[in-house]
Amino acid sequence: MRSASLLLLMASAAGSAAAAPPPVHLLPLQVAANRHYLQTSDGKPFFWLADTGWLLLERLDRAQTERYFAKRSAQGFDVIQVMVLHSPDAADAAGTPALRKGSALVPLTTPGNDPARPGQYDYWDHLDWVIDCAARHGLYLALVPAWGSLADSGKLDPASAAAYGRFLGQRYRRHVNIVWINGGDTHADQHTATWTALGEALKAADPGHLVTFHPFGRTDSSWTFNAAPWLDFNMFQSGHRSYAQDDKPGARGEDNWRYVAEDWQRKPIKPTVDGEPSYENIPHGLHDVSQPRWQAADVRRYAWWSVFAGAMGHTYGDNDVMQMYVPGRDKPAYGADTPLYRAIDAPGATQMRYLKRLMLSRPYFDRVPDQGLIVDNGTRYDRVLATRGASYAMAYTYNGRPFGMKLGVISGKAVRAEWYDPRTGKTRPIGTFPNHGVKRFDPPGTTRDGNDWALLLDDASTHRTP
Numbered sequence: 001m002r003s004a005s006l007l008l009l010m011a012s013a014a015g016s017a018a019a020a021p022p023p024v025h026l027l028p029l030q031v032a033a034n035r036h037y038l039q040t041s042d043g044k045p046f047f048w049l050a051d052t053g054w055l056l057l058e059r060l061d062r063a064q065t066e067r068y069f070a071k072r073s074a075q076g077f078d079v080i081q082v083m084v085l086h087s088p089d090a091a092d093a094a095g096t097p098a099l100r101k102g103s104a105l106v107p108l109t110t111p112g113n114d115p116a117r118p119g120q121y122d123y124w125d126h127l128d129w130v131i132d133c134a135a136r137h138g139l140y141l142a143l144v145p146a147w148g149s150l151a152d153s154g155k156l157d158p159a160s161a162a163a164y165g166r167f168l169g170q171r172y173r174r175h176v177n178i179v180w181i182n183g184g185d186t187h188a189d190q191h192t193a194t195w196t197a198l199g200e201a202l203k204a205a206d207p208g209h210l211v212t213f214h215p216f217g218r219t220d221s222s223w224t225f226n227a228a229p230w231l232d233f234n235m236f237q238s239g240h241r242s243y244a245q246d247d248k249p250g251a252r253g254e255d256n257w258r259y260v261a262e263d264w265q266r267k268p269i270k271p272t273v274d275g276e277p278s279y280e281n282i283p284h285g286l287h288d289v290s291q292p293r294w295q296a297a298d299v300r301r302y303a304w305w306s307v308f309a310g311a312m313g314h315t316y317g318d319n320d321v322m323q324m325y326v327p328g329r330d331k332p333a334y335g336a337d338t339p340l341y342r343a344i345d346a347p348g349a350t351q352m353r354y355l356k357r358l359m360l361s362r363p364y365f366d367r368v369p370d371q372g373l374i375v376d377n378g379t380r381y382d383r384v385l386a387t388r389g390a391s392y393a394m395a396y397t398y399n400g401r402p403f404g405m406k407l408g409v410i411s412g413k414a415v416r417a418e419w420y421d422p423r424t425g426k427t428r429p430i431g432t433f434p435n436h437g438v439k440r441f442d443p444p445g446t447t448r449d450g451n452d453w454a455l456l457l458d459d460a461s462t463h464r465t466p
Contacts, residue, residue, distance in 0.1 A: 024138040026177045029210055031232055034365055035269035037312045038210075038233070045364035048273055048313025049356045050079035050142060051349070052322040057082060057127060059324040061093045062115070065130055068324075069137040071344050076353030080134060081142045081181065081214075081275065081315060084127065084168075088155050091123065098123040104160040105146065107167055124171065135177045142179040143172075144214060145202070148186025151194050161198035169205025180206070181235070181275070183213040188224035199230035214275050217241070218248060222263050226270060233312065234263050235275035238302065240294070243380060245285045254278075256302050257309035257385055264310050264369065271312035277302035280348040282319035282334050289335035293319075296348035297398075297450035300422050301381075303355050304396040304454065308385035310369040316352050318343050347423075354425035358454065362464070363389045375404040375438055381449055391459040396422075400443040400451035408436040412459030419444060420454040432460050 027040040038046040051072050060068060072080065084090075085105070090098040100106045112120030113128070134141050145168055150156040156164070172178055182199045195213065202211055210232040213221035220236035238256035246253040256274050263272035278284075280299045283291040303314040319325075320343035325336040338346075359367075366389045371377065373386040373393060384403050386395040391411045397403060407415060417430035433439055443453040458464045 024136060026135055026138065026140070028176055028208060029140065029179065031210070031271060032365055036264070036271055036310060037365060038271060039365075045360060046078070046313075047356045047359050047364075048079055048315070049077050049352055050081050050273075050275075050313070050315040051077050052276065052279070052315060052317040053080045053324070054083045054144075054322045055086065055324050056080070057084065057092060057123075057130065058086060058090060059093055059326075059330065062129065062133075064093075064324075065133055068340075068344065069134055069139055073137040073139055075350055076356055077316075078138065079140045079142050079179070079313075079315075081144070082130075083144045083147055083184065085146045085150065087147070088150065088153075092126045094126075096121070096123050096126070105150070105156055105164045107164075127172075131172065131175045131177065135175070140177040140179055142181050142212075143168075144181045144184045145198060147184035148191075148216070149184075151186065151191040156191075156194055156198075158193045158197040161194045162201045165198045165201025166205045169202050173206040173208060178206075178209045180209055180211040181214045182211060182230075183215060183221070185214060185216055185237070185276075187216045187219065188213060188221060192224060195225075196228065196230075199225075199228060203230040212273075212275075217276070218246060218252065220259050220263065220272075222266055222270070222272070226263075226266050227268065231270070233271035233273065235273055236263075237276040238274050238306075239276050239278035239317075240282055240284070240286045241278075242284045253380075254302075255305075255380070255383070257305040257383070260306050260309035260311045261369070273311050273313055273315060274302060274306045275315045276317060277306075277315070279317035279319045279322060280346050281338060281343065282317075286334050293335075295450075296346065296351060296423075297452065299348035300351055300355075300452060301398045303352060304422060304452065305383070305385050305398075307355060307359060308369065308387045308394065308396050310387070314352070314355070316349060318346050318349060321346075321349075351423055354420075354422055357425060358394075358420060358456075362392050366390050370409070373406050373409060375406055377403070391462055392464070393457040394420075395441075395455040396452065397443055397455075398452045399447055399449045400445050400453055401447045402440055402442040404438050404440045405455065405457070406438055407433070407457075410435070410457065410459055412461050414460040415457045416460045417441070418456045420456050422452050422454060427456070435459075 032039040110122045113125045115121045212235045222234040225231045236259040243253035252258045278294040320336045320338045374384045415435045419428040445451045
């Protein structure tokens, strides 16, 4: 028997699906001329704000997919990261398998494309529809062809990866709103020949779409593939361990900004993004459900730290949403306990838009990280991240501690200062000051973790508003 929560989800989703939005005209994504950011093909900035909807294809039907896309689009997200194949047994919500039985990743395709006729509407037809549905909501899909476990099990090898990559590239190259994520929570230095074959096949069959690589936790695609011609931008996975839990050599702990700072120094220059930070409502370290859970303040910190360090955007995740969790239908992983239709409105998810809005409110392509603006920086939660353009500068503090800011670096005889609230997107004026020397700024409230604020400094002659 279906649970009441599942019936409520389906009924609510069916109602939202009836009001499908008009088509949105999306443009292809490109790496910008400065090689650090993305843009659309008409040259406008594209700020990557993604959600991890990993199990969407396996767990949501059409009505539920429509509702999920509508909500994330309304919240300001523009990319959804989705697994195409989680395992060799992958099937959609109707139970239609993706692969031929006993095959080495040979897609099971059938004639026709009619969901009302069983046997003539296959897994790949459903993916066709999902991609078009995302486009109607103004969303790009970042698709992971095969999760890393398929290579670990031997189901995916260089030969099958090349054939599978050609199938995907040829079938989906007509869609504008696609990004390919090679790999899938896996070590890039293991099965490297397989991932190289898949990346090369995707790029050869579908040269019009960007390709990246999703690595294992606390590693970066740049460590193995930065020079690979098929890799258009880097992706790292900073989550999900705390400072105390990260015991690897050279551990960065929660300092996800360090990956960005390192990637900014690499040649060739490529954009970078945190494709999997710690998720909202997931236990520290993932597996021990008795551990504390990451909260909205934590996911804000990961986002603001990485972007101010120079990332091209950020990927948000929620424990319950990434597995599309519905009690009574799904076996929970990592202590999932909140139904999808409630988790989708988690505070951190609703607050991501304020970072995107701020970044796009100032001249975009001349923005660079500049930690030299902070004269008394700290470590861990006392770290202040700073970024600037020619006529503006910004600094983010996670705990609201006072800090000194070097002036005279941006243009103008005077600067106008404001506090920007990452929780609400609202500003508080501070004042206008001569643009020279060092000025100390004291954020609103008391110093405590989660009392985060962004300082905005603008050349006063621009009369710019937040």
